[in-house]
Amino acid sequence: MTIKRRQISIAVVLFVAGFAVSLTIQSANDAAPATRSDTESSSLQPEEIQDEILAEQEANREIAEEISAVQREIASFEDSIAAREEEHYNQLEDIERLRMITGDIPVSGEGVEIRLDDSDFNEGQDNPNEFIVHERHIQKVVDELYASGAEAVAVNGQRLANDSYIYCVGPVVEVDGYTSFAPFEITAIGDAETLEEAVNLGGGVRDQLVNDNVQVRTDQLNETEMAGLHEEGAAQ
Amino acid sequence: MNNKSLVIISAFTLITAGTALLLFMSADSEPQAVETRDTAELQEDLLDEKDRRQKLNDELAHLQEVYNQFQEEEDPELVMDDVLNDLKRAAGVTEVSGEGVVLTVDVYIDEHYEGGGIRHIPPYLLRMLINELNVQGAEEIAIDGQRVIATTAVREANDQTLVNGSWLSYFPIDVKVITEDPESLHHAMMSSQTRERFEYENLQFESETVQSLTVPAYDGVQRVRHMTPAQEG
Known part of the structure; x- marks a missing residue:
């Protein structure tokens, strides 16, 4: 009886000891090379990814420049055709107008800038999430600007098109894959006074945003320039 | 021992x-x-x-x-016509046909619902839907017959939702989407967070892929009064 009991205890102890040893070895084995390869691969791997991103961005900038160059060549073809034949002058005007509307080319004009900021979050308040700018806040401003006659709108310099999307994650906003950071600046081209008034109207967008703890600043701009869709926004 | x-x-x-x-x-x-x-x-x-x-x-x-084409074409005016037509399509002033997905938005009420009548899609929710569709590769969208263009405004007045300044009709509301890959857009939408958000607001949408659909042209005027092409340095 006692022998059996002792054997069992020893067996259990040995088992636990074995488990512990294997665990230690494993974690030592894992932890040492793994932390090393982790610090290597995770300080190196992210670096590698970072490098790749930079290379990709560089390549994209070059393609964007090429696009602008070809656009200019095409425009000069069109100019010469319009100059040669009177009837094409109107057609050329239409083309240029539509290129501004679609965002194919950079545009400039008077307008407004609406700046949205997270409100100051004090420790002890309920939920930090209630104090940051969300995409619905940006969208609300954008919709109000369009409703008030904005001809072109950009978020942090990135021109909006018919198939644009806006994503907010904390202080980061992504517009059509272009990432930028808070504060969020929404620029619009149109009648500066009308646009500013529309946003500041009592009970309007500004009040609603302030209610949501978003800081809103509006400024009229005599002249603002917006990059074309294929270009990276200016406010990077 | x-x-x-x-x-x-x-x-x-x-x-x-x-x-x-x-x-x-x-x-x-x-x-x-x-x-x-x-x-x-x-x-x-x-x-x-x-x-x-x-x-x-x-x-x-x-x-x-x-x-x-401009270089080789003997009749460059024809190329200009093409350019103009492409731009018109991009600006949303022509109707466009193609394969895609039709979403149908309707009221969604379970037995526990105790609120009042549901009369419209809140603008923030409709924007969320458009956003999600664009993330998933939508090319053209029309909501209740209103083409979504760059300057489309979605907003609220008198507890009704306006798109392009037109009131949306009562449910069910059609959202037509043209896309290259209807199947993946359909699945993405059916499992999207947006769909869950709709349910919080007692709304839901069903989605269906279609071989061919047509979105109407934008019927308003897109004015250019304050902007000019910016000279590139």
Whole structure:
């Protein structure tokens, strides 16, 4: 009886000891090379990814420049055709107008800038999430600007098109894959006074945003320039 | 004697086990979680950049083709017609047909519902839907017959939702979407967070892929009074 009991205890102890040893070895084995390869691969791997991103961005900038160059060549073809034949002058005007509307080319004009900021979050308040700018806040401003006659709108310099999307994650906003950071600046081209008034109207967008703890600043701009869709926004 | 050694062995074992566990946990838990998240975020950024490269290359190829046509075509006026037509399509002033998805938005009320009548899609929700559709690769969208263009405003007045300044009709509301890959857009929408958000607001949408559908042209006027082409330096 006692022998059996002792054997069992020893067996259990040995088992636990074995488990512990294997665990230690494993974690030592894992932890040492793994932390090393982790610090290597995770300080190196992210670096590698970072490098790749930079290379990709560089390549994209070059393609964007090429696009602008070809656009200019095409425009000069069109100019010469319009100059040669009177009837094409109107057609050329239409083309240029539509290129501004679609965002194919950079545009400039008077307008407004609406700046949205997270409100100051004090420790002890309920939920930090209630104090940051969300995409619905940006969208609300954008919709109000369009409703008030904005001809072109950009978020942090990135021109909006018919198939644009806006994503907010904390202080980061992504517009059509272009990432930028808070504060969020929404620029619009149109009648500066009308646009500013529309946003500041009592009970309007500004009040609603302030209610949501978003800081809103509006400024009229005599002249603002917006990059074309294929270009990276200016406010990077 | 035996008991003593047993106690010693047990104590030793317990300490070892404890240390091992501690080592194991501290080595594995937090730092790795943080780092994998960073890596995942970076990888997503990289994918974004590659996506953009694809789009830019498509755009460049298209423009180079136009350029070549201008050079080779004996009748460059024809090329100008093409350019104009492409732009009209991009601006949303022509109707467009193609394969795609039709979403039908309707009221969704379960037996526990105690609120009042549901009369419209809140603008923020409709914007969320458009946003999600664009993330999923929508090319053209029409909501209740209103084409979504760059300057489309979605807003609320008198508890009704307006798109392009027109009131939306009562439910069910059709959202027509033209896209290259209807199947993937359909699945993405049916499992989207947007769909859950709709349910919070007692709304739901069904989605259906279609071989061919037509979105109407934008019927308003797109004015250009305050902007001019910016000279590139």
